[in-house]
Amino acid sequence: MFVNFRRIRKCQCVQLLTTGLVLCVVMVCWEQLDHHVVSHMRSYTYRYLVNSYNFLNTSFAINRRHPHGNDGSDSAVGGTVSYPYLLNHPDKCIGGGGGGDGKRRDDVLLLLFVKSSPENFERRQAIRDTWGNESYVWSELGESVRVVFALGVHPDAWQRARVQRALLQEDQTYGDLIQQDFVDTFHNLTTKLILQFQWAHLHCPHARFLMSADDDIFVHMPNLVRYLRGLQRAQAGAKDLWVGHVHKGAPPIRRKDSKYHVPYELYPWPSYPDYTAGAGYVVSGDVAAKIYRATLVLNASMYIDDVFMGICASAVGVSPQEHVYFSGEGKAPYHPCIYDHMITSHGHATDVRSLWRAATDPAVDGLSSGFMGSLYCTAVRVMLLCRPYYQNTYSCMAAFA
């Protein structure tokens, strides 16, 4: 009897302790829970049930009565000044001579902006030698593309002069740097976005498509060119297009320690309009023109450039389309059955050259051809992409594309 009584007391004690512990854990983790679960639920509800984001048009309109830094002159863009060009190639998109088959080389299929930082010489060189090689695209694929790098100035005042001299030399050799006089930092990425659309509007309005990409992504140029060519052949397929890896109902991050922190004053609503990951996306020429016009009348204080793009697009009534082989922040698995389909892959600062050799190897095409080949490749892709645990790569759907 005595022993029993003690046992019960012991049990209750353990129960009490466990409850206490669980409560403590919940309290400690509440912030995490709030950020990862509650804010997402709130934002999804908002995105799917409540809102069509019509308000963004007016909420982000530049207040003309208080022309803050906007003196009404041509240099004022999006509530921020448009910075002067330090390096520029206004005729990059014109000329280039006629092609053998009567196709003109100034019929530009794609203008591709690589968002680079002044000190990333190596990355730019790797891109020029591989997927950004304009001559390769012209001779192997018969299409005219232009690849340019968008830059600001080095953020460190002490190194600026040295880096700028190196950039000048690089530009004399390759003639592909577009640089404006703003500090090249994370919080100035929206300025860089405006640079791209402004430059395209001024110097390359005839390009059929415009792409914006990070300098650490890999672009499977032959697959991309084939895809764009296909769109262009389809009736009206080359119009009203914004394609990439789409973020839907993404909540603004309110944690102060996050790189992507956005205060309520800047964006009070629980979710962003749909946008594509800034790592790499493509718009058709008509959309590029509309976005450019939107940048002239919208407040550019939203410094996350892909979100700002979403705001501009929603203001002009353009919505993004998902393409399963645009990876966003994800990285492609290394396999020929993936190379066959991939368009972009993120996180390739050092292996661009080896991946380019592997991905453009003529043997890749042979592997998936025929019934058995395509069956084999689908099986491989299911194994690579449809894992039960989260991995940052193409979605499982891509296995069946």
Ligand SMILES: *[C@@H]1O[C@H](CO)[C@@H](O)[C@H](O)[C@H]1NC(C)=O
């Ligand atoms: C843009 O928005 C910010 C923050 O919401 C505000 O401080 C700024 O005055 C606005 N600029 C213009 C030109 O409206």
Ligand SMILES: *[C@@H]1O[C@H](CO)[C@@H](O)[C@H](O)[C@H]1NC(C)=O
């Ligand atoms: C670019 O491609 C052309 C044509 O395929 C080739 O001759 C040239 O060597 C390539 N350039 C670089 C830097 O790899």
Ligand SMILES: *[C@@H]1O[C@H](CO)[C@@H](O)[C@H](O)[C@H]1NC(C)=O
């Ligand atoms: C953006 O660039 C401008 C011009 O160089 C600079 O004044 C500003 O401080 C930069 N903003 C950020 C957040 O780095």
Ligand SMILES: *[C@@H]1O[C@H](CO)[C@@H](O)[C@H](O)[C@H]1NC(C)=O
């Ligand atoms: C946004 O506002 C402008 C000016 O008020 C208007 O002309 C335009 O049609 C609006 N766009 C959308 C998508 O509502």
